[in-house]
Amino acid sequence: MEQLSRMAGSLVGSEIVRLGNEINDRIRQGEHIYNYTIGDFDPNIFPIPQQLEDLIVDAYRSHYTNYPPGDGLLELRQAVGQFLNEWEGLEYAANEILIASGGRPLIYTIFKTIVDKGDKVIYAAPSWNNNHYVHLHEGVHCVIEATVENNFMPTAADIAPHIKGATLICLCTPQNPTGTTLQKSELEAICQLVLAENSTRGEHDKKLYLMFDQMYWVLTYGNTQHYNPVSLVPAMRPYTVFVDGISKSLASTGLRIGWSFGPAHIIAKMKALLSHLGAWGPMAEQKATAKFLGNKPVLQHYLVNFKAALEERLNRIYEGFIALKEKGFAVDAVVPQAAIYLTIKLNLTGLGAYGKVLATQADVTAYILSQAKLALVPFYAFGAQANSPWYRLSVGTVRLQEIDGMFAQLEDALSKLQ
Secondary structure, eight states, rough: OOOHHHHHHOOOOOOHHHHHHHHHHHHHHHOOOOOOOSSSTTTTTTTOOOHHHHHHHHHHTTTTTTTTOOOHHHHHHHHHHHHHHHHOOOOOOOEEEESHHHHHHHHHHHHHHOOOTTOOOEEEEEEEEEHHHHHHHTOOEEEEEEGGTTTTTOHHHHHHHGGGTTEEEEEESSSSOOOOOOOOHHHHHHHHHHHHHHHTTTTTTTTOOOEEEEETTOBBBOOOOOOHHHHHHGGGGEEEEEEEEEETTTTTTOOOEEEEEEEHHHHHHHHHHHHHHTTOOOOOHHHHHHHHHHHHHHHHHHHHHHHHHHHHHHHHHHHHHHHHHHTTEEEEEOOOOBEEEEEEEEOOTOOTTTTEEEEEEEEEEHHHHHHHHHOOEEEEGGTTTTTTEEEEEEOOOOOGHHHHHHHHHHHHHHOOOO
């Protein structure tokens, strides 16, 4: 094969995208599959807010089709600042906010701004894409194997032994893939670790920063509450860079409007990087989002109904897995807390059917797909161990009327295993 860069030669594509493409190919060939893999929404089930759609159409008809400013429209950055203040009590000026085409380019530019080759990056597994971003920037992986006992979140005790010499800690709450959240006490303790470590570093030494991905923060259920580091520990403000946007909160993954906010000097460097990438949010969508975010009653009304629909699906599927567990099947699930994901367990390795033993977790994944027509994403696609029995189930494409049929097929497939 023709030689390319060392990074390209060692780069592994997204397992989640690969799996999703494979499932979509099978569906196009006429196979009926319950495709609960991709962290996206079926627009026929979860459309974007009607008012937002109307504003986008109006913006295109007004010919807002040119390049936006490199850091995003001022009116959108101001609207984001007002939104953060009203909803989270955070105060960030327009020059501390950066608009981009969703969260991915923002995460990339955070890494590129902060992480040098050989820098240590602390993150938990499972988590979304941290392993790939560390690889892209030739950082040193410091992976914490998170457990169900801690809601698959890293704890301060997990992080403490690795904090010396680290450059970046990556936290996502509510978390993709688990749909779980970081508890207030743990987030406070992690913040104190960061502050204590930075107090030991000299004036000209690189500090330890926290990338705080809260893309799902408005999607919490029951008594679950979202906390952020700067509200809890204001001294964290110089060391925290946030990732947020409308992709998940407004079922707007395809609109490509995300934002990052943090220290002005970091945001300025991220803007410079983004100007070379050209990964800006579309002009019309920026115009529309600025107006929509300013209409708090309409936004609140949308979220009430949107969250209720997601929570109903999460709870029904959770209850279905617990019912299977009570029947003696080797499955389990974590109580829904947030986001659009349910964490489920398929502890089926060593069992067999049709003369074949499920020797690996990959065998389990394939069996459930072939026999139950249920497509899930294994946690090993998020950096967890290959033998992890845990999976992400996304409810963004779940139709309520299909849930009973899905469980009937799943129970039938499970009953064949011995």
